[in-house]
Amino acid sequence: MAGKRSIFEDVGAGGAVPAAPAGGMIGARGTGARRGIRAWLAVLFLLVACMIAVGGLTRLTDSGLSITEWRPVTGALPPLDDAAWAVEFAKYQASPEYQLQNKGMELSEFKTIFWWEWGHRQLGRVIGLVWVVGFVGFLVTRQIPAGWTGRLLGVGALGGLQGAIGWWMVSSGLKGEMVDVASYRLATHLGIAFVILGLIAWYVFLLGRSEAELMQARRGREVKLFGMTTGLMHFAFLQILLGALVAGIDAGRAFPTWPDMNGQFFPADAFYVPNGMWWQAFFENPGLVQFIHRMSGYLLFAFGVVVWLRGRKSPHGITRAACHMVLAMLVAQVALGIFAALTAAQVHVAITHQIGAVVLWVLIIRARHLAQYPVAGSIRKGTQ
Incomplete structure (x- = not known):
């Protein structure tokens, strides 16, 4: 039988100290590098926003059909000498836009529209590289918060799809009597860009607070x-x-x-x-x-x-x-x-x-x- 205890004795004195209460289920989930991923997504957001602006300028300057091939890797290098420029110009001269609208264009004029389209595609490559480096880095170091791997992978998948749709759009202006890309394909291309931008913005807003705060x-x-x-x-x-x-x-x-x-x-x-x-x-x-x-x-x-x-x-x-x-x-x-x-x-x-x-x-x-x-x-x- 336990002995009498003083009314001034602390509860649990002399006995085992009870364990601290465990955190809730939300707090128990892996929080990952929310701040780092948010910063990475913010960089992607700015790049995609710039991509939309450059794409608009490419369209407004009628530069989008200046590159007639889709070379995701080797196309990263622009023409480096006169012979290479002559080859690129010859390809453009065979296109409907040149034959029907720009016949007689000088090489110097072609270079202007070429650089706009090349810059547009190059920026797309930069966006893809930034996504790959960031995603793989966070994945390998296991810093992605619980439930976020699929979301971040989805952004990259949409980016890859966007590249393919970009060529699908450009190819529509390289056949028949087309001197511009098909407008509905342009709308699809721009629409997906805004979907990507919107998703990134939403994720940046979500990552600004903890899961517990959001709940x-x-x-x-x-x-x-x-x-x-x-x-x-x-x-x-x-x-x-x-x-x-x-x-x-x-x-x-x-x-x-x-x-x-x-x-x-x-x-x-x-x-x-x-x-x-x-x-x-x-x-x-x-x-x-x-x-x-x-x-x-x-x-x-x-x-x-x-x-x-x-x-x-x-x-x-x-x-x-x-x-x-x-x-x-x-x-x-x-x-x-x-x-x-x-x-x-x-x-x-x-x-x-x-x-x-x-x-x-x-x-x-x-x-x-x-x-x-x-x-x-x-x-x-x-x-x-």
């Missing part, structure tokens, strides 16, 4: 706002694809007026396609393609205002600020689109409009993330 934040998610920002994200993606169709057939240069289209609300001969079916007008008629892009832009802006009205009621200050930024960028992007139309898509205006699409895309994704994983404010710090 806690998710309990306070704003379901309605999350659904609305998801819809806005999808709508913005559709508008990006429509913008690619406009760029693919130079539709942005055909109607340099606003709000009308050369004096009309709906362009004349909108469904006319030489030697084609009426449904092809949705991809090949400049008037119809630009009209759809304009109308979609107006609707996207209206829906963005609705989302902003809902977002400004959020109880979280950071979420409200994120929605304000989306609306501000949406206004700027509409203005840039109008300016691009009025200037017949001058290169500097058109590329600014495309970069604006990248900024708007990421801001929408950020607002969506904060609706799903809100950051609680503090009354004491004035961040409520």
